[in-house]
Amino acid sequence: VWPSLREKHDEFMLRELVERWGNYKFMVGTFYRVSHSLDLYFIARRSLPHLTEVGLTCFRELVYQxxxxxxRDAVISLIDQEREGKQIDRALVKNVLDLFMEICMEQMDYYKNDFEAALLKDSAAYYSRKASKWILEDSCPDYMLKAEEYLQREEDRVSHYLPPSSEPMLLEKVQHELLSVYASQLLEKEHSGCHALLRDDRVEDLSRMFRLFSKIPNGLDPITNIFEQHVTAEHTAFVKQVEDAADSK
Structure with missing residues (x-):
């Protein structure tokens, strides 16, 4: 199996792996059914590992390792391509990630250590690059639109081919890079930040701001401070307007 995989790269290698893994499982399953009585009596009495376990161990040590x-790198490359708008074979990605879990007999150790950790690191780097560009080019409303859209895409990604257990950590990474890192710069943008949105009564944008920043730790604190400043300034301006009107009579 490994020599055939070694000769292939990227998506072609992943397809070969999924096919070989499926064939291997079928072969081991067939052998187990044929040798069921041996597995049931001889192996059990001698406290030896079951045939299916031996088959899994062989694949893990000779191919997986x-x-x-x-x-891992090929799958993450496909995910990044999808993030850039390219259509990928999601079923293929899911089948490969299922292998990461099946190879450890349905436990998550291999998935977490050999794939998830690298995915989270790559995701943080990817969105750090995106955010550093958006914060310079976009207004606050436009930035928030992009942030919300990309967060929804990540949630969709989890629902299609990533295990549910990955969702909290993945979204936390994305939220940190898109929102936490640039919170002050975003909220204080001179012509489009929170002050401007309150001044211009941009209800939809303010609602989006609340939705996004409520997702991160203490995310609403700076918005609350800006809102209090806005209310105080509006109140002061109103009082002055009333006083000026009274003086002019």
Whole structure:
């Protein structure tokens, strides 16, 4: 199996892996059914590992351990391509990630250590690059529109091919890079930040701001401070207007 994988790259390598893994599971399952009585009596009495466990161990040591880095990088590359708008084979990605879990007999250790950690690191770097560009080019409302859209895409990504357990950590990484890192700069943008949105009564944009910043720790605190400043300034201006009107009579 490994020699055939070694000769292929990227998506072609992933397809070969999924096919080989499926064939291997079928072969092990067939062998188990044929040798069921042996597995049931001889192996059990001698406290030896079951045939299916031996088959899984062989694949893990001879194929998975040799290919896991190459496979991980190929999958993350596909995910980044999808983030950039390219259509990818989501079923293929899911099948590969299922292998990361099946190879550890449905436990998550291999998935978490060999894939998830790298995905989270890559996601943080990807959105750090995006945010550093958006904060310079976009108004606060436009930035928030993009942030909300990309967060929704990540949620959709989890629902299609990532395990549900990855969602909290993945979204936390994205929210940190898009919102926490640039919170002050975003909220205080001179012509489009929170002050401007309150002044111009931009209800939809303010609602989006509340939705986004309520997701991050203490995210609403600076918005509350700006709102209090706005109310105080409006009150002061109103009082002065009333006083000026009274003086002019």
């Amino acid at each position: 040799e290919s896991k880095v190459k496979v």
